[in-house]
Amino acid sequence: MKKALTRQQHLDLYYYMRLNRAVEDTMVKLFRQNKIVGGLYSSLGQEAVSVGTAFALEKKDWLAPMIRNIGALLVKGVPPRDVFMQHMAKYDSPTKGKDGTSHFGDLENLHIVSPISMLGDLIPVMTGVAMAGRYLGHKIVAMTWIGDGGSSTGVFHEGLNFAATQKAPFVLVLENNLWAYSTPVKRQVPVENLADRAKAYGVKSFVVDGNDVAAVYTTAKEAVELARSGEGPVLIEAKTFRRLGHAQHDPAEYVPVEMKKYWEERDPIARHEKFLFKEKILDEKGKKEIEAKINALLEKERDFAENSPFPPAEFAEHGVFCTGDDCHKIRAKWERPVSEVTPPKSRVPAVWTVEGFGTGKGSGGGSAPIHFGDTEKHEQKEEATVSNNGAKSTAKKSAKPAKKQVAVARKAGR
């Protein structure tokens, strides 16, 4: 059951979307002043996805952003100065100038994993985070995002499938903004709903209007709760639109003007604001207060960032390896009895079991249930398909009506 949001939650979502946009607006100014060292990627018009999904996480949960998820970082508690300094390659930035954009993390406090530019790799990594959290008894959920384009990578499928086999408490937000750089989604993925891909892995999925922040939040909340309760990973497809080019350098002239206009009229912030005014959750005075608060914060944060130096040149040589004494040390925090895990008497139910299988040595003594290949019968359906020349044709009924019951092969000598 989806619960109605409280007034405060509505206001918080509004605040973070406004903050998200203001942070990026500030960076556009910095970019034009040549103060951003590399590229600048925009999430204009997609703020509801980053903010609405991350808002469904608890403090202990883990997330890993993509390039257009600055909003998720802000919700998780990253100060705007860190985002500015990352882009400006400053020494006080989280990576001390070694990487830019949203490529930074915080393992100890905020539980953020840094992305890399290669798409999809975060999916198995966050699956591992989710598995480790379960193993240590943390009851956490791990969340990451992927674009419509990134869903074409091999590791997207490897990762989602592995998460599914492990029933990992993992939520994958597929942010479908219709464009992968200059390539429209139809040329990336010839299916209507990218969420359908989840079915292939036995993963539950939702499709949500990515420009409706309240809908995004309630969907994400449901997904997070499902994942946390042991139901396995969940995929959310949030349908939205990338309003600017791939990055600042790209005028995106390949995007039809009508398409831009269509989505501008569905701006997630304006839309939520209208709702808040209508519901009398927000008025002009309150709006002005929020704007003033954000402006004051960002002025301070920007000043700090601008005053931070570049890293000293020789710093380039430092930090390739962890030497164990002068660097971060990771310590497992056990929130379940360690005695449960060696030798095995785990109270956590096995994610896969095959009755009667594996009584040999090393098998875990017959407690490894599997099924014997007697899958449920599939009804053959007539499906309309589109042939190569674009004409519609009806697929022939499959010649084989798999009616015969497959004999269940039982291992002898149980």
Next chain:
Amino acid sequence: MAQVTFLDAIKQAMFEEMERDPTVVLLGEDVGVYGGAFKTSEGLLARFGWERVIDTPISESAIVGAACGMSYLGLRPIAEMQFIDFIVCAFNQITNFVAKGHYLWDAPAPIVIRGPSGGGVHGGPFHSANPEMYFVHTPGLKVIYPSTPYDAKGLLKAAIRDNNPVLFFEHKFLYRRIKEEIPEDDYVVPIGKAAVRREGKHLTIVSYAAMMHTSLEAADELAKEGIEAEVIDLRTLAPLDSDTIVESVKKTNRCLVVHEDTKTGGIAGEISAILCERAFGHLDGPLTRVTALDTPVPYAPTLEDYFLPNKEKVMHAARELARY
């Protein structure tokens, strides 16, 4: 002390580390119920349970990625590649995600990626690879390639305890062919230290893994001809123990590098460059290489035997070098 095979040394190291430290987990293809394609993880599932011995889909990127993610919460996963040839399927995950984490955002990934490598067993082009140099070239990774059961156990333990990602190559030719007595007590072999396996004064042979044994056999034969070769076992390829090599060559003034990896871009080239930089004035002869051919590993025994270095090739090169 009991005689232990190379394979049993690997198994013992994993078992003892998992017993010692509940944060150590193992994941890979067929490592659980089946006990691993080479039985290196036999019995671990029964002992440590499904949460710690994890059978995975055939998804090397997912195996390495998940291991990396697990390490962020303080686990120390061992990711097994069923054959090390398949490690290239996880290349991006290893070189871009795992290797760069500490440098970029203070996130070391204390994982071990291990698996059977090497040729000489007629495994063909996709089950015989020596892909170590892809990773030696990548800053942020440690690369271990032991040649003895004692080292295999001690270095694997050191790798599991190390705070950095470590690639651990197990030469499958050695798995059941090499046996030695190893201590029953806990011990580690330090990463990044080469071993002098045989002392000599006429030339230095630098090698590792299966070719270390070939080099030792060649050295014993050469001794009968009056050529005393010093044999260095690198054990770790990254970080490379260049001090031990340089010290030896300053004494012998000649250096022959023997490896099973292909020639171009093999570690012999790197060692040659180091010796030119650090011991140029001490060299009496050309830096010499005996390596596999610059081809894929061929399948037919006649072809593979021709492809691989062997004792005769090492002896021939050593005699030539000793003449200077």
